[in-house]
Every structure is written in structure tokens, then in C-alpha cells.
Amino acid sequence: MRQTTATPSSRLDPEPVARRDFLGIASLASMLSAMLLAGIGMLRLPKAAVLPSASKKFSVQLPESLPLGSPYVPPGRNVAVFRDAKGVYAMSLVCTHLGCIVKQAPDGFECPCHGSRFAPDGSVSKGPAPKSLPCLRITAAGDKFIVDEEVSVPADTRVQA
């Protein structure tokens, strides 16, 4: 406890030592906690609750003349839809390395960014891509098919129209 009676008269007197100030500490602590709370609230803001991108589920109508095994890319989508002897399947065209869009090459697909190559069934044949191109879930709905870009399925899954 510091002295509480005599007023120090001179600047040469020893400097007073502050007593423990519970009220001050409590007020500062409550302010800091309020600030912390506000900070947490503010940090939540940048993580969006919904994304502005188009819905990841879309329906496609395959052209009747689509040859077996050749891709049909719905406009505006990075997905190829194929028809083969066993049925219809959809494959993502987004490179599993760093997200460039692969394009069709004579022996499958190739990525223009870092040279990854994929076999026609989507498996990696060369380059830095760590995984094969995923097959996407596709369901038949009447004469159309619904592709869900968010769900991948085993590579040999086929659906019938």
C-alpha cells in the first residue's frame, strides 16, 4: 500500500507506487473482452455463407447424334458428358493439379498449364496431376440428364437414359 495521507511536495520525492486498482483493471478487461468479441464477429464476415456462382447441379440434353465415346460439353460448364455402349457418364474437365481446364488431345486430355496428361478414362498418364479426373454423379430425368458437379462417383459408373 502506498501512503495515502501526505501529499508529496516535491518532484524530487520518491515517485509514488500505484496501488492495485481493481476497478481500473476490471474496466480495461471488460473493454478488451468486448473488443475481442467484436473482432470475432468481424472475422466471420469475410467467409461467405453462400457463393455467388451458378448452382452446381444442372441438366443437359445430349444431342441425338452424339457419337459413342466423344464428349459433349454443355455451354458454360467445365464438364464433359459421354455416351458409350454401357450408358452415359460425366467427367470433370478441371485439372486435379491446379485447376486449369483440360482440353481434348488425341490420347485423352491434356492440361495447358503444367503439362498434365490424362487418359480417355480420366486417369493420370503424365505430369504433376495427383489424381485422375473425377467422374461426376449423373442421373437420368426423362430425356434429360442431371449432372451434379459436387458429387464424384467411381469411374465405371454409367446410367441409362
Next chain:
Amino acid sequence: MKKNKYLLLISSLGVSALLLAAAVDENYLRGWRRVQNSVFGANDVRLRQIVVPAMRTTDRCVSCHVGMMPGETPVAKHRLASAHPRVPHDPAQFGCTSCHGGQGRATERADAHGDTEFWPEPMLPRQFASAGCGTCHSHVQVPDLASMQQSQRQLERADCLACHRIDGRGGTQRPGGQGGMEGPDLSKIGAAGWKADWFARHLERQQTDKDGVWKASFRELDPSQRSDIEKYLITRVGAPDLVEAKALFHSLGCRGCHKIRGVGGDDGPDLTRVGMRDVHRLDCSNVPGEHTLPNWLAAHFRWPAKIVAGSKMPVLGLTESQIDRLTLYMLSLRDSQFPEAFWPGDRLRIERLGDREFADNGVTLYRTFCAACHGDRGEGRRYPDNVPFPAIANPDFLAVADDAFLIRSITDGRPGRRMPAWNKNSGGLNDEEIARIVQYLRGLSGTAAPVGQRAEHRWVQADAAAGKRRFAAMCAGCHGANGEGTQAPALHNASLLAAATDSFFVETIRRGRKGTAMPGFSGASTSYPALTQQEIESVVAYIRIWEDKGR
């Protein structure tokens, strides 16, 4: 100095409390959270939405109506988690608001449904839900109601419903039948279209079929029956109530005064986007009930001048069911702007290929554009506070008016009177359609075009001064001292004078028009002596002075 510390302490605690309150409000109290919590459990509570960039929609309706989210497993009979009823369009492709209206970006009930002051486009009420089709569609070739019902009867008489299902009717087994009589559902055949040889193929089946059902249920149809049935089928686009409402609209002649997509008269407001009007900008002080656009429209149909001060629209005396149907059709006039690549076929046909929303036969054309003023059967109309509208199917009129006169009158209208011009640049009808209306008029009264009349425009050469005296004495009472037409047609109208031949005037004065106030002056009446041909011609000569003055 202690009070500063108390100030800091208390205000900081207050801030913390309010922040916590805001956090609770945001994370626990939002309505969609509660809905999803009860349907999915706490682990899958998140905002859901359908984004369709092409339609410029971002619809978060599925955050509450969770069962309608594409790909979601709906819960049957749940108020919000049940599935969307089966509709022609996939919600994933079109979103919700493009059909239903409302505010897709909102996540709270009142805002989302548009029940707020600052959202101009509230949701369509459920009873008017099919008005949403009008956002994109504009059904083509819709006839007037009577014609549509007639062709529907034709279809039923031909027993098509024995095998086919239309709008939920028909297609069931007949007693004593052998089963398996389901033909294709024709409820949307108007949108899908059909092959031109459908009848020949039906006939072929009937002849080759062995089990007797075809033989029993299909019979020969004559071409007019077939065309009637086709006329009905083209209106089957999956929205029967809306098409019926539109057919009613096409029966009442509303488009005589109102334009839709550039076709119609110009006396009343353009209705092309009337379904998108912001009710907050309308005067609702005399509208009973809730101040919504449907209520405003319905009230306006009942008492036009009470809702819109100074409205020239007559009280039409509609029944409640007619008012409901007209309101539905008005609400469907939405005409949204979105990229042409996404236009449906019917809209493309109307806006780019010159197809018509109305059937292009004479009766529909007449009822769509003329009936409101000239009457359903051309008998003319008198509305309170309006000049009387002429009876154009009057046989006495049609017997003296040649087709050229009628066509010209329709094409150029009567500037200065309420009859609008109907040429391509004004009313939007083409020559062929106008000719069909004339043809229909002739059919209506069974009066052929006059023959043997002098066809020159001007041939009368008589004393106009004498005609002036006679006009003042005998004609001015109805036609006005200067021919301005107080009770009867305005004779000084330049357009009338340009269209009518002297024969028309002479013959009209001579014969009069039975059923109207215009007497025939060839014979004496109680108030007038009979006029000689010479005297009649002098009156015509006087009338012609107005034409010369107008030049």
C-alpha cells in the same frame, strides 16, 4: 476520476451484451435456421440457394422451402419440406422468382414474399400462380372464349378424351372396354407441337388395329372438325386457367383501347407490363381489402372511375368469375427482360416471327379488338358518359358501305373520335387481318357488299346552300350544327369524308338505319317530309364542303 472507470466498465459490459444479443439473433433466431433445424437436424443448417446467371436470379427460397431444393429428398406433407408440385420447368434451371415473383435474395419471410413496402414485385398469390408463366411466355393463337369452348365441344364430341388425357380429364378406361386405352397426354401439346399427318396416322391405326378398341373409339372427322380440334389443341400449353383468362380477354374487346406488345388501341394505358406495376405507386384509397395489385385490378374492373379518377373506361358489368379471370390475365402480363437466347418458342414467334397471340380468324379478331365498343354482334353500345358507338353490323349500314369504305375506316380510324386507326403503325393489325374483320362483319349481319352503286368518290353536283338549310333543319339535332356528332357519328370527320363515297352518303340518307335513330328520308315520317333524290344530293354536297375546307 473514478467515474471514468465506471463509465468504461459499464459501457464495455453493455457492448459485450449487445454483441452477444446480435450473435444470438444472427445464429439462432433466423426463421430459416429453425426450419432447417427441424427438418435436417442441427448439422446441416446452412443457407441454400438456386443461382441461375442467365435469368439473373439468385433465389434463396429453398432455405426455408427446403424440399424444393433440387436434389434434396423432400418430406411428404411437411409444410415447407415437401416437394414442389410437378411443373413443366425444372426449378434448378429457372429458379423460383422468375415464375412466382417475390424477392429471391431475401432470407426472411416477409421480405422474400415481397410483403414489404420497398419491393415492387411481390409474390403472385397462389390462386393466380399461373400468371407467372407470363414472365417469359405469351401463348399464341388464343381464340375468344366462345370459339374456344366451341372447339372444345368439338373435341369432346369426337371423343378424343376416350384415350387422351387433357388437363386432368379423360383417358380413363371406358366401361366394357378392354383396357389399355391410354393415348398420350395432350395437356401440353400446344407447346410441343404435333405432326401434320396425325389424322392420317390415326386413321391407319384404326384400319390396321386388331383388338377393336381403335375401331370402336375412332371415327372419321371432316376437315372443319379437324381444324376446330387443332385450334383447341394449340391452346393446350399446360396452363388451362391462364389460357381461358386470355380467351375471355379476347372476347371482351379490351384491346380496342389497350395495347399489348404494340397491338391494340391507344385510348387506354398500354398493358404490356401491367402485371409488374408497383402497387405502392397506385392509388389504393378506394380499394377494399388488402392493398395488393390483384385487389387493385379487381376493384378497377368493378368500378374503373372510382379507382382511377377520370378514367374513361366504362363499367363493363362483369361477373366475379370474369373479374377473377381478367385479373389473372393482367397479372400474367409481365414481359420480363432477359437475354433473347432464353426466350421460349412462343415469345420468339410473337416478337421475332410476327405470330399473333390471338387467333387470326375473323370472329376472334372482331371480339378482341372491336366488341367492347361496337358490341358482341355489332349492335353498337351506349355506355353512360360516353358518346354512343355505332352499330356496324346494321344491315342498312352494310348494305350501303362497300368493303373499301370499311377497310379504310378501320385502317385510318376516326381521328378526333374514339375509333383508333388500326394500320400497322398505329393499332398494329395487318391488311389481311383487317380484311378478315370486314368479312366477319358481313357474315354477322348476312349483308353482302352493295352492288351497282356508283363507285366514284365524288359525283354529287348539287346546290350546297340548299343542302345547308336542310342539314340545319333535319340533321343538326343529332349530327351537330357543324357535323361534330353529338349523338350520332361526326360527319365533319376528315377520315370519314375521305373514306365514304357520295353513294354511301346518299344511300344512307335515303334508306336510314333501322334500329338506330337515323330515319330513312326517302319516305315521309311524322316529323319530316320525304326528300327527293335531288334534295338528298344537296345535303351531301353541303357535307362535302367540310372535306374541301379540311384540305
Next chain:
Amino acid sequence: MSDQSRSDSALRKFFTDLTRAPRRIYEAAFRSGAPVTDRTRSGFVFNNVFLHLHPVRTHRWSLRWTTTLGLGMASTAAFLIALVTGVLLMFYYKPYPDVAYNSIKDIHFVVPTGRFIRNIHRWSANLMVLMVMLHMVRAFYTSAYRTPREFNWLVGMGLLVVTLGLSFTGYLLPWDQLAYWAITIGANIAQSPRELTDALGVTSVVDVGGLQRQLLLGSDTVGEEALIRFYLLHVMILPLLIGVLMAVHFWRIRKDGGLTRPADADERLEPRRPDVYPVFTEAPQKTYQLAAIVRGRSSAVGRGPENTVPSMPHLFYAELGVLMVTTLVCLALSLAADAPLKELANPGVPENPAKAPWYFLGLQELVSYSAFMGGVGLPAIAVIGLGLIPFLDREQLGSGAWFGGPGGRWLAFRSAAFGLGLTLAIEVFAIRFGWIREWYPHVPQLVITVINPGTILALGYAAYSLWLVKRYNSARSGAMGLFTCAMCGFVVLTVIGTYFRGPNWGFFWSPADWPTH
């Protein structure tokens, strides 16, 4: 020492240093120790870049609540809150017509905490305008503008103008009907010097109004160019400007000798509490080597005992207290009421009435008579007049005390009565009987520009205050009269513009009487 042991000890030292690094980083950042003695408290203030705008010690008079009412700090706090929330809103806001509106809708409905933060932004902006105005009123009535604080009064005027500018530019960003039409009117007010140049027939030579409007909008209507300009002003130019002006404003407070206080402040304060440790208690014992190079008066040398306390913590408790109270008020308002967002801007359908933010409605009331006088002329006269006050009032009597100077409270009260009465009388007259254009439809615009309720009010106030100068033989009395009248006029006009004006700027007792068409 062998190489072996030397490298051993070097290695040991390396690890010792590594373990001490956190402590040393702390010491490098905070040179003075814990703020427990007056010396370390001083160090706490002047060793900290964020705090060193503060004095090391604060006079006890400055800490009295009634001295400032905390209004300056509340303005700063509101600005800081608006700054933080504004930066957060920029994560989602997109400055392009229609898209902007949708992005605000998204902020309202789906961005986590977005609605709350937007509400806080709006309420703190409103609060800031209010606090800045009240702060000016406080500074005036305590005569805090007098020598040597004249320049800081001018800086304060600049801050007021920039604050209004920030608020006005933010008004357009939501791109709703409210925003669109308020800014359309604002832009046309910027064009209103044309009223004068047209009347003089020189618009084809000097078109100040047209240039102003064109610079503001970048086009001839409010469109995407205008939006991007307003956005740039709102998030970049004006915040930078206000930051600089605030720094000058705060720095000048210290350089002008702290807050103004009455000459008898020390006597009027209650006796010093024992824990208040005085400085300059006796003849200073320091050498004056540094002070010797100072020409003129040094602020410290030769001063007697001062009634001061260390700023750390006493001043900071007060400042933080005001900061948190301001935050509390903002949060409470934000929870209670959402920031408005009307329907999407529609250039074809004007809002009726299109009202500016509340603090401009007084001007809008004057604009309804003459766009130039109400929107440019009178505000310019007001700003110039306010700026001149400290240079015309060179007295010192009553500095630092509320309503100091000849006449005091009674004069302020009488001036308020006069200002309210005159403003109400003229408004009632104009609302009841109309103005010159209603009586003589063909009168030249120049006549109305010169003679309208606004100019008559200004002249009335000026005449009244000149009479006060003569009556009390004091410039301060005149200033008191003029300022009080102007404030009363502002309040009356703002209230009329806010609550009693409806469609077509007609007078209505309540919005319930508005016609719906």
C-alpha cells in the same frame, strides 16, 4: 580458450538468446516498464506512436465531464467505428449500378454479420455528423476558438465539411430509389450557380455550376460514372483527407496548450486529491539549455504549480469510456433499426418526396425557394461566417466557461428565442402565403435568388447580432447572437424539412396526410 570450448559457449549463447528472444522482442517494442510510476506512465505515452498525440499529463479541468461532454472523442469514435465497418463492407460491396443494389441485399440477407455491420456503419455515420455538429456548438459556447486556437477552429470547420461530404457520398452507394434521387438533387444543387450566371447572362462564358455537376457525376445523369466517382470519394479521397485533418486537429490541441479552461479553473476545481502528484511545485530546478533556443514564450519554463494528473491512465479511461459509450449507442441503434434500403433505383420514376439525409433537409427547405441561395450561397456564407468568428472575437473574457462573455446564458437564451421566432415566422408566412413566384409569376429569377426566406433569415440574424455588438459593446455578444440564431434556424428548417414536407415538397402535418399518387 580452445576453439572447442569457444564454439561450445557460442552455441550455448545462441540457445540462451533464442530462449530470451520473446522477452527481448517485447522489450524492443515497449521500452518503458509497466506504467506504475509517473515516470513509466509518461514513457508509456510518449514512447507509443499511437498515444504520443496525447500530453503526458492532463489538467484536471479537462477531465471534468462538463468541460467537453466528450463530444470530440465521440466524433472520433464514431469515425473509427465507421472506418472499421466500412472496410468490412468493402469485402462485399460492388460499385456498379444494379449490381450494387444486389450486393447490399446480399449484405443484408446472407453475409454473416453483414446486416449488423451495415447498420452500425450507417448509425455511426449519422452519429458522427451529429457529434461533429454538437462538438462545434460546444466549442463555440465555451469560447474554445479564441487565440491561440483560431486555426484549430478552422481545421474543425474543414472536418465538418468533409464529414458531411463523407456522409453524402455514402448515400448513393446502395443504388436504391432514395439514393438515386437524393444524389440527383444534390448534383443539381452543385449545378445551381447557373441560376446566378443565367440571371447575369454569362453562363456561356463561365459555367461554374455545369462544371461542378459534371465533375461530380462524370456524365449528365446519375449513372455508373457517378457511382464510381462517389465510391472513390467515399472510400479513398475523403477518408484520407479527414485522416490528415484529424491528425492536425489533435496535434494542434496540444500545441495550443491543451483544452481551453477558465482563468480561475484551479480555484473552481475541488481540492486536489492526495494521489494527484503535482509538477512544477517549486522554482524549476532544471537548466534551460533547450528552452534557451526558443524564441518567444516557452510553454513550460517559469510556470507555477499545475493541477495535472498523468494522462496514463486518467485521460485514457475517459477516452476509452467515451469510445465504448459511442460503440454502445451505435450497437443499440443497429439492433433496434435496420438501415433503410428502398427499391432499386429507377431513373424513370422519381421518388416523391425525394429527401436528402436529415442534416441536409434544412438546406433542402431553403433550396425549395432558390437552388443557388439554399444550396450554395447561404451554406458558403455560413461556413465563411463561422470561420471568421475567432478573428472577429478577439476578447478573452469568459474563455473556457460555458456561455462565457457579456450577457452569458441569458443572452444565449434570448438569441435562441429570437432565432426560433424569426425562422418560424418566415416559414409560416412562406407556407401560408407562398413566395414571390406565386404572386408575380413573371418575376425574374434574380429577384427570387436575392429575396427569399433564406436570405431574409440571414439578414435578420446579421442585423440582430450587429445590434447586440452595439448594445453590449462586445464582438463576442454579436457572435453569440449570430451563432445561436443560425443553429436555431438550422434546427427549425431541418425539423420542417424532415417531418412536415411531403410530395412535391408540400406542407403536411403528418405523412398520413400524403396523397398516394
